[in-house]
Amino acid sequence: MSLDRIIFRDQSSLWLSPKTQRHLVSVVMSVPGLLSSAARSLSLPCPAAGLLCSRLLVQPSFTTRRNMTSKRKMDHLERTASNSRQSPLYPAQVCGIINESETVRRLRIAVHPNFSFKAGQWVDFFIPGVEKVGGFSMCSSPCLLQQEGVIELAVKYTQHPPAHWVHTVCEVGSQVAMRVGGDFFFDPAPSDPPVDLLLVAGGVGINPLYSILLHAADLQHLNQSSGSVDYNIGSAHLCYSAKNTHELLFQSSITEVCRDFPDKFSCDFHVTQQSPDADPRVQPFINRGRITEEELRARVDPQRTLCYLCGPPPMIEGISKTLMDFGLSKDRILFEKWW
Structure with a gap:
């Protein structure tokens, strides 16, 4: 079973299972006053802490790759346990919703000032009252985040609880929590080769x-x-x-x-x-x-x-x-x- 660790302000720590993580996030987001301080008080290091997440153009041999063999459908946290993740879990709020197609809904989400990501990465998507954790790729540019403090997610309708929530319950003002992860990204430096x-x-x-x-x-x-x-x-x-x-x-x-x-x-x-x-x-x-x-x-x-x-x-x-x-x-x- 994959375990994760929560680090408190005094640097003491406690190892948690993914199920316990989900319960903790639900509690934090359901208590008035706690949501606004969640990003300051919670730090959830990724299971793959210590792995290098280098730019491919600089050090291609260090880029994490997954086995090409298709596997059974797994829970998002289980499937991505070996991927790099940022430590902080940030509170966020839905500030816009549009129907991108008949089956896909696009969310515009206002995020914490310290939130950052690289083009191509995804988020662990925690929803109050929903046990399952979603995994959705950003479909916006890091430039939009820098200019407006928002990101966008486009979610296809399925019966999977997080996606179903996006299409049937989510509304402007809905509060969630997100953590950035993924080794699939494009983040070149000016010194990188053509x-x-x-x-x-x-x-x-x-x-x-x-x-x-x-x-x-x-x-x-x-x-x-x-x-x-x-x-x-x-x-x-x-x-x-x-x-x-x-x-x-x-x-x-x-x-x-x-x-x-x-x-x-x-x-x-x-x-x-x-x-x-x-x-x-x-x-x-x-x-x-x-x-x-x-x-x-x-x-x-x-x-x-x-x-x-x-x-x-x-x-x-x-x-x-x-x-x-x-x-x-x-x-x-x-x-x-x-x-």
Whole structure:
């Protein structure tokens, strides 16, 4: 059983099971006055404390990778026990809700001033009165957090208690608690070598890749505003597959980014069921059928390409093998599996 530790202000400590953690968070958030001080009084180090979470571009051999074999569906805390996590557990409040599609709800969440994350990471999502802990990737850029003090999560409807709560109970003003985790992120430094990004998403696997795409665009804007090439991002191409055009999340925003940087950013949407009422502005980017080997081959340069994959395990496993067949080394392929 995975254990975690709570550190009190006097530095004394107590080891807790995930179930006890969930109960403690529920108690803290249900007592008036405690929620506002939760971030100051609680510190929950990750089970993987001591593991290095280095930037891939600097030290690729230190990047934590998961076994490519699909496993049984597990509880989020159990499934991610070996991942790096930040220590603090922060209180947060839902400040906006929109329906991104018929099955996906996007939350805008105001967070604690000390909250921080890297593009591609996720949060442990604690909900008062809900025993299960959610695991949701940020779909916003770190720049939005810096400018407005908020993050965004896009959650697909399922019967899993945290997702079900988002769609049936959550409202503006709802209070939650969150802790950042994950070894799947894009966080380049100005001194890092040039890189071309290949982002491959399936379904709601777009969430962390959308965050990475927005972050790459923000860095390009920073390069333009400074008049120099501070960040060595050569290009970024997104391959995004969904059942139909209605399930292509963030489609207008993605194509807008590509139009902002036509010589740098590009995207291809793939749908297995074409919809006749697709947005005319998005239509030129839509392809019928799944992502092809030819499309991937055209985007792979073994020396420059850095690939991020997120989607169903069979998709991730198949595309990872294809990319390695094209000469892309394992340490340049990062992946996240969520179901």
